Amino acid sequence: MQIEEKRLRNADLAALEPAARVKQLANYGAMVEVDPNVPPRRYFRSGLEMVRMANVYLAEGSLENAYILYMKFMTLFVEKIRKHPEYGNVPAQVKAVKQAKLKEV
Incomplete structure (x- = not known):
């Protein structure tokens, strides 16, 4: 089913004006829980x-x-x-790797 959804999403995006298309892509990228x-x-x-x-x-x-993947990554991190209840328990070293990736993206 995901392949069909992607095909429909791509067809829908192709019909949009460039500005609306980028906005829709950003919305897809922001869908992170x-x-x-x-x-x-x-x-x-x-x-x-x-x-x-993404690379x-x-x-x-x-x-x-x-x-979309770069946006999801940035939205997530x-x-x-x-806001995750255990975020404070994440080692500083792991957070540093994430920070480096954020700067890269």
Whole structure:
């Protein structure tokens, strides 16, 4: 079902004006929720994988997919993860890696 949803989403985006298209892509990128039952270390690992995949998309020329993943990464680590109840328990070393990735993105 995800493939069909992506195809429909891409078709919908193609019909939009460029400014509206970027706005819609940013909205997709902002769709991130943090589950307090999921350990923060899992989000940190997933975040690194998101950046890796975004870099692959970028290298392949799939700019929209790269943009969405970069936006999800930034939304997660700039806005959302700090509200996780166990965020204070994340080692400073792990947070430093995240900060470096944020600067890279």
